[in-house]
Amino acid sequence: MKKNKIKVVGLFSGCGGLDLGFKQAGYDIIWANDILKDACETYKLNIGNHIINEDITKINLETIPSADVIIGGPPCQGFSGIGKRDPNDDRSALVYSYLDVVNRIQPKIFLFENVTGIKSSKASDGSKVIDNLKKAFEDIGYHINIYTLNAADYGVPQKRKRVFIIGNKLGTDITAPTQTHFDNVPDKKQWVSSFEAISDLESPTENGNIKYKQEPICDYQSLMRKNSNETTLQIIPYSSPTDKEIIKHVKPGGNYMDIPDEVSTKRIMYFKSTGGRTTTYGRLDPEKPNYTLNTHFNRPNIGCNIHYNEDRMITIREGLRFQSFPDDFHLISKTKRNYYVQVGNAVPPLLSKAWAEHLLQYLTEKPDAKAIHIAKSLKRQPHNPKLVKEYVFANAENQSE
Structure with a gap:
């Protein structure tokens, strides 16, 4: 199977971070959807016109084309309803809409991405959400592996951890992509630092159009x-x-604890008294990757969003850099808020590309799924003449292709 013939359907695609990584790896994205109109317009500009701006629960599943791979991850706010499938719970329906599309299309592989909180989340009946999801996918015929990956380990300048549920109908374990970048490991590629991520960008302007200040x-x-x-x-x-006054007092790599009491707001004083919240009012450490970028990276009180040596918040373009979107990726938004929503909700394309390239070996290797299935059956019934004949025939077909 050639790379450009591997067809992909994207669900909950947003502005296209996950889809872009698969496109960069040579896959053919044939259909996608998202409910946010601005995100869909951004997707069309950068990836393709095949995205549908619609609530997935309102889409006729028969209109979604067949594909080899399905990618995406529903919003996490619906997980509380997973224990019992309540048709009146719209949030729960988002999770099951993903499951229903997989069941309808029956792709060879699906990739389900979400926040790490899914591992500890409990359903309404007290059961674990992650266990319920695993069983639900197994019940429709998929072998499941679950991994927690750090985007920084794959060349993204951001310590962003996400859970990936990878399902396949090949009857085999799918491993995680091989780590490419490391934190202070000799003779290995190091994590990409905040300085390396954005130091070539000129200071912000009113219209945001800039050239680079250096090679x-x-x-x-x-x-x-x-x-x-x-x-x-x-x-x-x-x-x-x-906020401008507060920002001045935070040192590189520091946070709200650097802010003098006489300048601190009541909220900051409360944080000081209760502790924790490492990234609150955080300033980037130029020698380290950023922390997880969220949808409020225009605010100092949610996340580490202060530039490492300029007394300001990071820009939208700098946010895109921390997410590993290339500089020719442009956003369309009718509101200021939706710029940040699109960037903060995205899967880093470099992490997505690592998955996409890794999955090629499972989508193109031989023996094929039929031969693998027969081989597994042979382990249980090694002297079954019918299975021996089927296995030989399946491998002969592979050799002749």
């Missing part, structure tokens, strides 16, 4: 700039006068 200093910058001589969305972020 690339690392492989990551070269990769992000591969098709670009300039870029967009490097727009001056807004901060209130109070």
Whole structure:
């Protein structure tokens, strides 16, 4: 099977981070959907016109084309309803809509992405959400593996951990992609730092259109700039006068604990008294990757979003860099809020591409799924003449292709 013939359907695609990684790896994305109109317009601009702007629960499943692979992850707020399939629970329906599409299409492989909280979440009946999902996929014929991956381990300048449920009808275990970047491991590629991620970008402007202030200093910058001589969305972020004063006091790699009491708000004083919240009012450490980028990275009080040496929040383009979107990827949004929603909700394309390239060996290797299934049966019934004959025939077919 050739790379460009492996067909993919994307669910809950957003602006297309997961889909982009598969496209970069040579897959053919033939259909996608998302409920956010701005995200769909961004997707069309950068990936293709095959995305449908509609609530997945309202789409006729018969209209979704057959595919070899299904990718995506439903919003996590529906997991509380997984214990019992309640048709009146719209949030629960999002999870089961993914399951229903997989059941209808019967792809060779599916990739389900979500937040790490899914591992500890309990359903309404007290059972574990992750166990319920695993069983639900097994009940429709899929072999399941579950992994928690850190995006920084795959060249993304962000310590973003996500859970991946990988299902297949090949009857085999699918491993996780091989780690490519490491945290202080000698003779290995190191994690991409915040400085390496964004240091070649000019300071923000009113319209956000900039050229680069220097030649690339690392492989990551070269990769992000591969098709670009300039870029967009490097727009001056807004901060209130109070936030501007607070930001001045936070050191690189620091957080709310650096803010003097006389400048601190009541909320900051509460944080100081109760502890925790490492990334709150955080400033980037130039020598380390960013923490998880969220949908509020225009605010200092949610996440580590202060530039490492300029007294400001990071820009939309810098957010895209931390997510590993290339500089020729542009966003469409009618509201300021939806710029941040699109970026913060995305799967980093480099992590997606690692999965896509890794899965090629399972989608193209021989023996095929039939031979694997027969081989497993032979282990249980080694002297069954019918199975021996089927196995020999299946492998003979493979050799002749």
